[in-house]
Amino acid sequence: MHETLVAVNDSTLSGLGRLARFFGFSEVMGRLYGTLLMSPEPLSLDELGDTLDISKGSVSMNMRDLERWGMAKEVWVRGERRKFYKAESDMWQVIRNVLGSREQREVQMALHVLGENIEKLQAAECELSPEEQQLARYYLDRIADLQAFFQFAQLALHAVVGSDKALDFDAITRIEIE
Amino acid sequence: MHETLVAVNDSTLSGLGRLARFFGFSEVMGRLYGTLLMSPEPLSLDELGDTLDISKGSVSMNMRDLERWGMAKEVWVRGERRKFYKAESDMWQVIRNVLGSREQREVQMALHVLGENIEKLQAAECELSPEEQQLARYYLDRIADLQAFFQFAQLALHAVVGSDKALDFDAITRIEIE
């Protein structure tokens, strides 16, 4: 194959590996996704392993994760007994999958814990010595800051997850105005 | 100290450790930041090390990073020879620091590489066989998708970094309309 095509392909895989890392996935997952994305035809597990030069086991496990996250889909190739995969090529769908299930849960948990802590501090107030009360008020201020941050994150996530790409910005402003 | 205060403090440190991890920092950095955030008084390096039960060396290195990222500031305590730190308590400032320097560079690099790859493909077109040309066009489509994603990310970053919290949403829409 022409060296330019090879070079572009490599560069894209590196970039997607990096991106995967950034989102807390393994680099290999990003590369597998990239390999599928850059292939007009679905690929089998061995083809993926051969291309990236990683073991069967690794391919198998990582592909399962990719499927779980909605980044790749199994595809039936007639006359073949092997599994074939193709990338979910709608990036916005992928992003919505990830943000929607993982990030949103994280943010919600954080807000929940912050709320609990505020309640605990308020409930305990009467048991506290004067200095402790002062510290409790200080804590409440800091926690309020954190709450504001996570609430912002929640709005932003909602805006991206709960809409098409074209509607993202609208969704954000609508939420803000209310 | 009252157990509620201790519990709330612990919980907050865990949460900030998690958050730090998410943003690609070490968990200890998050905990150090949290310890400073939850202390009305500046703390010395030994106090930080004692509280979190980590070694002097680790405190020293991680605090340097925290300072580099604008998450903590050195503070002079009169009559003390030791270094004292306090947290940068404006969360939005912290976020702008991180997004502004690190993330923005990442996104810019990605866009730059994508652009280069498009150029390479176009320059090489006439050297390619018919099938290779078809693959090249396929690559160009995929790369265009990635470009759209990173361009969106760039807009979003700009909106958050280049403004006060209150102006974020405005900034996003303004850019979008142009």
Add this chain to the structure above:
DNA sequence: CCCTGCATTCAAAACATTTTGAACGCAGGG
């Protein structure tokens, strides 16, 4: 000019994550 109290550095150790490949399981063909 030495001593003390800190802060910093960095190589080695502890720890965590990822990768591998051999063993296993399973479906379909003969």
Add this chain to the structure above:
DNA sequence: CCCTGCGTTCAAAATGTTTTGAATGCAGGG
């Protein structure tokens, strides 16, 4: 009912990251 080809699993090995603490540096006091 065995054989083959493929996918999955998982313990062990490789690799990567973080933590430690001993050595070092540095400033100020005596």
